[in-house]
Amino acid sequence: MSIEKKDTIFHNKTVLLALDMTYMDTLLIRYLAFLRDKIGIEHIYFYHNIWFNNEENGAAILSKLSRPLEDILADKIEKLAEGHFDKGDYEIIVTKSKDSAQEINRIQEIKKIDLSIFGKKVSVNDSGYLIERILYNKSASDLLIVPETAFYRLENVLVPIDFSRKSAKALLKSISLTERIKARISCLHVFAIANIYFPYLPIKDLKEQTQEKAKEEWKKYKAKYLQDSEVPEISFSFHADMSVSRVIYERALKEETDIIALPADASIINSKLISLLKMDMHLPLLILN
Numbered sequence: 510m511s512i513e514k515k516d517t518i519f520h521n522k523t524v525l526l527a528l529d530m531t532y533m534d535t536l537l538i539r540y541l542a543f544l545r546d547k548i549g550i551e552h553i554y555f556y557h558n559i560w561f562n563n564e565e566n567g568a569a570i571l572s573k574l575s576r577p578l579e580d581i582l583a584d585k586i587e588k589l590a591e592g593h594f595d596k597g598d599y600e601i602i603v604t605k606s607k608d609s610a611q612e613i614n615r616i617q618e619i620k621k622i623d624l625s626i627f628g629k630k631v632s633v634n635d636s637g638y639l640i641e642r643i644l645y646n647k648s649a650s651d652l653l654i655v656p657e658t659a660f661y662r663l664e665n666v667l668v669p670i671d672f673s674r675k676s677a678k679a680l681l682k683s684i685s686l687t688e689r690i691k692a693r694i695s696c697l698h699v700f701a702i703a704n705i706y707f708p709y710l711p712i713k714d715l716k717e718q719t720q721e722k723a724k725e726e727w728k729k730y731k732a733k734y735l736q737d738s739e740v741p742e743i744s745f746s747f748h749a750d751m752s753v754s755r756v757i758y759e760r761a762l763k764e765e766t767d768i769i770a771l772p773a774d775a776s777i778i779n780s781k782l783i784s785l786l787k788m789d790m791h792l793p794l795l796i797l798n
Contacts, residue, residue, distance in 0.1 A: 517681035520623040522551040530557060533628035534589055536657055542593040543661040548690055553599040554620055555586045558609040579603040610642030617649035629656045637786035644773055652796040659793050666694045667766040669757045672726045677734035679772035679797040684738050696743040697760050698723055699753045720745050754784035761792055770795040
């Protein structure tokens with residue numbers, strides 16, 4: 510099945526920036542200002558959801574406030590945005606919900622969000638859980654996960670591919686983005702060899718055979734999906750002692766990648782996307798619908 514032209518264009522006119530009222534918010538707002546200048550953004554929604562682990566304690570805290578917490582947080586967000594964005598460029602949304610992921614999915618649909626941006630704290634155990642929930646609920650927008658250590662640079666995009674239709678769509682949308690901003694794009698295919706064969710057959714022989722097969726798949730993939738696009742460079746990689754996600758990340762670091770782009774897919778809990786989300790990674794991750 511071919512991919513419609515409208516589904517191969519990267520859109521970023523309307524952006525949602527999720528804030529958590531921590532030090533990450535300042536970093537995210539600065540990164541968003543960099544993105545606005547780099548890729549062009551027309552309207553921004555700054556978003557925070559209020560929730561308490563213990564509802565009784567939350568109610569007690571709220572009762573002591575002189576005005577609604579929503580208004581207090583909106584004022585704080587506005588101060589963070591000052592100096593980076595004009596007031597006409599953004600709106601502030603503060604909700605109070607037990608389910609942040611569901612609330613974000615709802616706002617994505619209502620506000621017709623093109624790109625939702627989230628921060629990622631390095632070395633935090635549950636980092637990525639909210640994104641998993643949003644993916645599971647089928648995000649209505651593309652997602653950008655920005656680690657606290659991300660550089661303000663967008664010159665080199667790496668797109669891991671597995672020759673599926675989903676990865677083709679992500680690649681075409683990535684090409685749409687890189688053509689617009691004149692950035693470099695490259696592909697990576699990580700091929701695996703079943704562990705059961707290692708004791709019996711030489712890895713070297715299997716590696717060569719599997720790589721040749723992968724190259725044939727790449728030819729078919731190009732003919733099927735990339736007829737009307739400039740074909741990016743591709744690398745083939747195999748490491749018996751590393752996971753696919755680790756191979757992707759190591760290659761990205763080696764090539765001085767600025768963003769890794771992958772298709773949205775939470776159907777397999779151990780997929781490379783979920784593994785990358787959970788990894789202590791210092792590169793932004795662009796998840797494309």
